[in-house]
Amino acid sequence: MPINEMLAIGMFAAFILLIFTGFPIAWALGGVAIAFTGLAMLSDNYLDTFIAIDWSYTSLAIDRIWGTMSSWVLVAIPMFVFMGQMLDRSGMAEKLMLNVSRLFGRLNGGTAIAVVIIGLLLAASTGIVGASVALLTLLAVPVMLKREYQPELAVGTVCAVGTLGILMPPSIMLVMMADQLAMSVGDLFMGAVFPSALLGVVFVLYIVVRGWMRPDIAPAGDDAEPVSLGIILDALKSILPPAFLILAVLGSIFAGIATPTEASGVGAFGATLLALANKRLNLQVMREVCRETSLTTAFIFALLIGATAFSLVLRGLGGDEMIADALHGLPFGPHGVVICILLLTFLLGFVLDWIEITLIILPLVAPVIHALGFDIVWFTVLFAVCLQTSFLTPPVGFSLFYCKGVAPPSIGVKTLYKGVAPFILLQATVLAIIFLWPDLVTWLPAQAYSGQ
Amino acid sequence: ADKIRWKMQAAYGSNLPALGDTIPGVLDDLREATDNRIIIKHFEPNKLVPTLNITDAVRTGKLEAGYTWIGYDQGKIPSSTLFSAVPFGMEPWEYMAWWYDGDGQKLAEEIYEKNNVHPVLCGLTGPETGGWFNKEIKSLDDIDGLKIRYAGIGGRILQELGASVTVLPGGEIFQALEKGAIDASEFSLPTVDQKLGFYEVAKYNYFPGWHQPFAAFHLIVNKDKWDAISDADKTMINLACQASVTRNLASAEAYQGKAIEFMKSKGAETRELPEPVLRELQEVTKKVLKKEADQDEDFARVLKSQQAFQAQYQEWQDLGYLPRDF
Amino acid sequence: MNASFEATAPELEPAQQGLSREVLPHTPVSRIIDGLIQRIGEFSAWLWPLLMLVIIVNVVSRYVFSQGFIELEELQWHIYSAGFLIALSYALLRDSHVRVDLFRERFSFRTQAWVELGGMLLLLGPFIGLLLYYSIPYVIDSWDMNEASSAPGGLSHRWIIKSALPLGLGLLLLAALSRLTRLLAFLFASEVRHADQ
Ligand code: NA
Ligand code: NA
Numbered sequence: 001m002p003i004n005e006m007l008a009i010g011m012f013a014a015f016i017l018l019i020f021t022g023f024p025i026a027w028a029l030g031g032v033a034i035a036f037t038g039l040a041m042l043s044d045n046y047l048d049t050f051i052a053i054d055w056s057y058t059s060l061a062i063d064r065i066w067g068t069m070s071s072w073v074l075v076a077i078p079m080f081v082f083m084g085q086m087l088d089r090s091g092m093a094e095k096l097m098l099n100v101s102r103l104f105g106r107l108n109g110g111t112a113i114a115v116v117i118i119g120l121l122l123a124a125s126t127g128i129v130g131a132s133v134a135l136l137t138l139l140a141v142p143v144m145l146k147r148e149y150q151p152e153l154a155v156g157t158v159c160a161v162g163t164l165g166i167l168m169p170p171s172i173m174l175v176m177m178a179d180q181l182a183m184s185v186g187d188l189f190m191g192a193v194f195p196s197a198l199l200g201v202v203f204v205l206y207i208v209v210r211g212w213m214r215p216d217i218a219p220a221g222d223d224a225e226p227v228s229l230g231i232i233l234d235a236l237k238s239i240l241p242p243a244f245l246i247l248a249v250l251g252s253i254f255a256g257i258a259t260p261t262e263a264s265g266v267g268a269f270g271a272t273l274l275a276l277a278n279k280r281l282n283l284q285v286m287r288e289v290c291r292e293t294s295l296t297t298a299f300i301f302a303l304l305i306g307a308t309a310f311s312l313v314l315r316g317l318g319g320d321e322m323i324a325d326a327l328h329g330l331p332f333g334p335h336g337v338v339i340c341i342l343l344l345t346f347l348l349g350f351v352l353d354w355i356e357i358t359l360i361i362l363p364l365v366a367p368v369i370h371a372l373g374f375d376i377v378w379f380t381v382l383f384a385v386c387l388q389t390s391f392l393t394p395p396v397g398f399s400l401f402y403c404k405g406v407a408p409p410s411i412g413v414k415t416l417y418k419g420v421a422p423f424i425l426l427q428a429t430v431l432a433i434i435f436l437w438p439d440l441v442t443w444l445p446a447q448a449y450s451g452q
Numbered sequence: 453a454d455k456i457r458w459k460m461q462a463a464y465g466s467n468l469p470a471l472g473d474t475i476p477g478v479l480d481d482l483r484e485a486t487d488n489r490i491i492i493k494h495f496e497p498n499k500l501v502p503t504l505n506i507t508d509a510v511r512t513g514k515l516e517a518g519y520t521w522i523g524y525d526q527g528k529i530p531s532s533t534l535f536s537a538v539p540f541g542m543e544p545w546e547y548m549a550w551w552y553d554g555d556g557q558k559l560a561e562e563i564y565e566k567n568n569v570h571p572v573l574c575g576l577t578g579p580e581t582g583g584w585f586n587k588e589i590k591s592l593d594d595i596d597g598l599k600i601r602y603a604g605i606g607g608r609i610l611q612e613l614g615a616s617v618t619v620l621p622g623g624e625i626f627q628a629l630e631k632g633a634i635d636a637s638e639f640s641l642p643t644v645d646q647k648l649g650f651y652e653v654a655k656y657n658y659f660p661g662w663h664q665p666f667a668a669f670h671l672i673v674n675k676d677k678w679d680a681i682s683d684a685d686k687t688m689i690n691l692a693c694q695a696s697v698t699r700n701l702a703s704a705e706a707y708q709g710k711a712i713e714f715m716k717s718k719g720a721e722t723r724e725l726p727e728p729v730l731r732e733l734q735e736v737t738k739k740v741l742k743k744e745a746d747q748d749e750d751f752a753r754v755l756k757s758q759q760a761f762q763a764q765y766q767e768w769q770d771l772g773y774l775p776r777d778f
Numbered sequence: 779m780n781a782s783f784e785a786t787a788p789e790l791e792p793a794q795q796g797l798s799r800e801v802l803p804h805t806p807v808s809r810i811i812d813g814l815i816q817r818i819g820e821f822s823a824w825l826w827p828l829l830m831l832v833i834i835v836n837v838v839s840r841y842v843f844s845q846g847f848i849e850l851e852e853l854q855w856h857i858y859s860a861g862f863l864i865a866l867s868y869a870l871l872r873d874s875h876v877r878v879d880l881f882r883e884r885f886s887f888r889t890q891a892w893v894e895l896g897g898m899l900l901l902l903g904p905f906i907g908l909l910l911y912y913s914i915p916y917v918i919d920s921w922d923m924n925e926a927s928s929a930p931g932g933l934s935h936r937w938i939i940k941s942a943l944p945l946g947l948g949l950l951l952l953a954a955l956s957r958l959t960r961l962l963a964f965l966f967a968s969e970v971r972h973a974d975q
Contacts, residue, residue, distance in 0.1 A: 018897075018901070019877075019878045020878060020880065020881050021881070021882070021893045021897065022796065022877050022878060022879055022880075022881060022882025022885070022890065022893060023877060023893060023894060023896075023897035023901065024875035024876060024877045024897075024902075025875075025876050025877060025878065026875055026876070027875070027897065027901045027902035027905060027906075028897070028901055030901065030902070030905030030906070030909075031897070031900060031901025031902060031904060031905050032901070033905065034901075034904045034905050034908060035900075035904075050457060052457055052459065055908065056512070056513060056514050056912075057459075057514060058908065059514060059908060059909070059911075059912035060500055060501050060509060060514050060515070061909060062909060062912050062913050062916050062943070063501040063502060063505040063508060063509055063514070064500075064501060064502065065909070065943065066502070066505065066916075066940070066943070067498075067501070067502030067504075067505065068859075069855065069859035069863075069939070069942075069943070070502075070504075070855055070859070071855065072620070072624070072851070072854070072855060073624070074855075074858070075829070075833075075854050075855050075858045078826055078829065078858055078861060078862065079826075079829065079830060079833070082826050082827075082830065182498070184624055184626055184627045185624070186624075186627040187626075187627065256627065256628070256630065256632050256633050257633070257841065258633070258837060259620070259624060259628065259633060261833065261854065262833055262836070262837045264833075265829070265830050265832075265833025265834055265837065266833070266834065266837060268826075268830045268833075269830055269833075269834050272827075272830075286827070287820075287823075289826075290823035290824055290826050290827065291819075291820065291823050293823065293826045294819065294822065294823040294826070294861065294865040294868060294869070295865065295868070295869050295872055295874040296874075297861065297862050297865055298862060298865035298866050298868065298869035298874060298875075299869055299874050299875050299876050300862075301862040301863075301865075301866070302866055302869065302875055303876065305866075305909075306905070309905065309909075312500065315499060315500065351878075353876070355876075367496075395878075395880045396878050396880065401879075504928075508919075511919075512915070512919075524928065525928075526928035527925050527926045527927055527928040527932075527936065528920075528923040528924075528925045529923070567923075597844050599840070599844075599846060602930070603928075603929070604928065604930075605930075607929070607930035608930035608931070610930075611930045611931060616840070616844065616845055616846035617846070617848060617929075617930050617931065618846055618848060618851060
């Protein structure tokens with residue numbers, strides 16, 4: 001194996017090892033890039049190789065960061081984060097939880113179903129996974145435990161449903177992917193609508209079936225009041241604000257009134273108005289929202305900066321050609337290649353999270369997919385669904401962390417792992433369905449271009 | 453002789469006909485003709501640096517070379533736009549004549565070498581289309597208030613006429629056009645527009661390409677690297693690029709008619725800008741170019757050279773060639 | 779289900795685990811630097827509502843008054859990039875950069891401090907140092923060449939926004955330096971065990 005390829009593999013290995021030290025991932029990426037630039041220079045000097053990268057080559061990272069700074073599309077990320085933070089504090093989710101769960105109180109698994117519906121609404125109006133999982137855990141898990149739900153089912157549901165926000169548009173993950181692959185954000189958003197809705201449906205079906213087979217693990221609340229017109233009206237009333245936001249953000253993107261960036265600003269504004277209407281907005285809240293937006297945006301973009309340097313050096317070492325050759329050389333045919341990539345992504349998802357995989361792996365594999373003639377929107381949505389599982393797969397699963405962080409102390413790691421396992425299987429099932437029926441992804445974006 | 457091993461990033465994907473598929477051929481020629489002595493490694497757009505930063509990266513020596521439309525340097529080197537595309541400017545062979553036999557090459561080298569970059573003309577095509585519109589342009593009034601995506605100096609001209617100009621990124625153009633967030637957008641040659649599917653999202657394909665009757669592309673090399681290679685190697689690269697200019701012009705001219713036919717068959721309606729609109733555009737162009745020339749000395753110099761060349765060429769063009777409608 | 783959760787906004791932050799800024803002792807240097815970064819960070823966070831307003835103004839002017847402003851479109855990414863670059867240092871101060879806590883939680887605080895010290899010196903330091911070193915000529919060039927946007931009607935004086943890059947990186951390096959002194963104080967001045975606040 002040529003030395004440059006050994007170095008490329010070494011980069012990956014060094015990175016994976018380093019993240020387990022607990023040092024921030026962004027700087028581990030950047031530090032590895034610097035170290036391997038040095039190694040490549042040494043190799044050129046003493047081993048007579050011709051890798052031809054040096055400090056000045058690696059400093060192209062500056063130009064790439066400038067590319068990120070001047071990106072029109074990525075402006076949407078802090079705005080969607082702001083929107084999510086503001087919604088968290090607007091009181092919308094609590095009202096939803098209160099009113100929607102009353103609607104399902106008399107059903108086996110009713111509270112869990114309410115969680116899925118609320119999760120879907122939250123996901124479509126914003127989608128900061130950490131916030132959604134934490135919120136659902138805080139609001140719903142104690143209730144479900146009180147109703148003597150099986151703890152595994154309770155935490156599995158909130159973790160899986162809270163994760164939906166990253167796939168369901170508006171989604172900062174899809175914005176990032178569109179930026180990486182120079183695709184239309186709108187196309188990706190549209191492509192992800194049915195798959196994420198399908199995930200919600202599958203979750204509900206699963207809960208209904210389990211609740212029906214084993215009523216003891218998801219009992220109906222005996223304290224639940226019968227569904228009256230008042231309850232229905234309350235539920236509808238509490239659905240109105242998120243529905244309005246969804247219309248404002250996704251509606252304006254799909255109708256072409258606004259670009260995704262503009263929609264993100266409109267959404268942030270809408271969430272602020274909602275907080276104001278609920279009398280939750282004051283200087284203190286605004287300050288907190290701003291601060292949290294800064295902190296979240298900073299860690300996302302720190303990863304972007306680290307990953308851009310990492311990718312640059314990896315490319316200089318010939319790493320992307322190596323991976324492209326390896327993928328093209330697989331003896332399984334085009335669909336086999338896609339399956340291999342998804343499997344690899346799933347496995348990487350155990351130790352990495354979506355940002356690193358999106359920034360490093362996606363640009364490596366996308367040209368191969370392109371060359372094989374697949375629809376790139378379809379593939380990217382598949383990739384995104386696959387990445388969703390990374391939130392749930394231990395040891396590094398951020399939904400698990402967030403849930404564990406706020407769940408009652410009785411919820412142990414084992415309960416969490418057991419709880420999310422069936423949902424990971426459900427996600428894999430949906431992945432397979434999308435793989436077999438690409439129309440689920442491609443139909444909606446195609447509608448955009450059909451009428452003249 | 454010494455080996456040459458350079459990294460070069462292109463501004464256009466090698467899948468784009470006549471736009472991005474020229475430079476890989478040049479690099480292959482160089483490698484074969486020198487028996488692997490000159491190897492310039494080709495990187496697709498954005499692989500190493502964002503497209504708009506190619507010249508920067510070459511200037512600072514982070515990359516040895518780039519292949520780009522140097523008009524992207526407009527924000528830093530205002531005269532660059534005159535070397536790459538000029539509204540109501542020269543026709544491609546006229547530009548070629550100005551470059552090789554007039555002052556073009558000399559001026560470009562002078563201006564770019566101040567910035568530590570050596571430019572070699574390495575690709576040349578005829579006009580782009582005048583753009584894709586969802587609104588008809590029958591008079592100047594139709595431009596007033598038009599929401600249009602138009603890059604560079606052409607956009608500035610439309611702005612003078614009241615258009616609301618934006619510079620959306622490539623990936624966003626389609627949706628914006630289809631959904632009416634913008635009314636119109638320019639992009640590239642018919643063959644490229646066909647490949648990218650513009651006819652699916654816009655109704656009218658407007659002509660002529662008044663904003664760029666020619667489009668020139670340059671291989672830019674870091675000056676220090678260029679100075680370091682032998683005269684023989686410089687000649688080798690010059691020859692390969694001259695051959696590329698010829699081949700590029702040939703391939704760009706060869707298939708546009710077919711592409712337009714194809715897009716028409718898909719429902720795209722071709723339209724021509726009315727003459728009064730073109731006349732007014734030309735007037736505004738003069739004003740805008742003059743304004744630019746007042747602000748930048750190099751711009752003034754190059755513009756003067758081009759206008760002098762065009763004036764003497766006009767004689768020959770009017771007399772020697774058949775009128776356009778023959 | 780009752781209405782009690784309506785009373786207060788839920789606490790969303792997972793419990794801080796591992797060696798955090800609460801555990802590390804302050805030093806004279808860190809007190810000054812952290813105060814500075816804290817203030818700059820909190821102040822710059824107001825860029826987000828500003829960005830939101832610029833977008834709203836742009837949207838309204840385009841769709842209601844049919845008038846687009848490239849200046850405002852460009853101003854959006856100017857604000858956003860200044861916002862995220864300046865926030866990098868603030869996030870370091872606040873322990874917000876993502877890490878994998880899996881094994882870290884099981885390390886003793888001393889081990890964690892050593893790991894972090896090593897990471898700062900071998901990973902973050904060289905990386906940000908190199909970026910900072912090359913970002914300064916990047917800005918100077920832009921200044922020298924009087925770089926402006928090439929979009930029609932775009933913003934001029936591009937060096938200003940490009941300066942956000944060395945500014946953000948410089949603050950980040952400062953924040954790392956402050957953290958470094960705190961780590962050293964923790965490791966080598968063992969009588970000071972806790973942060974004084
Ligand atoms: Na979402
Ligand atoms: Na995981």
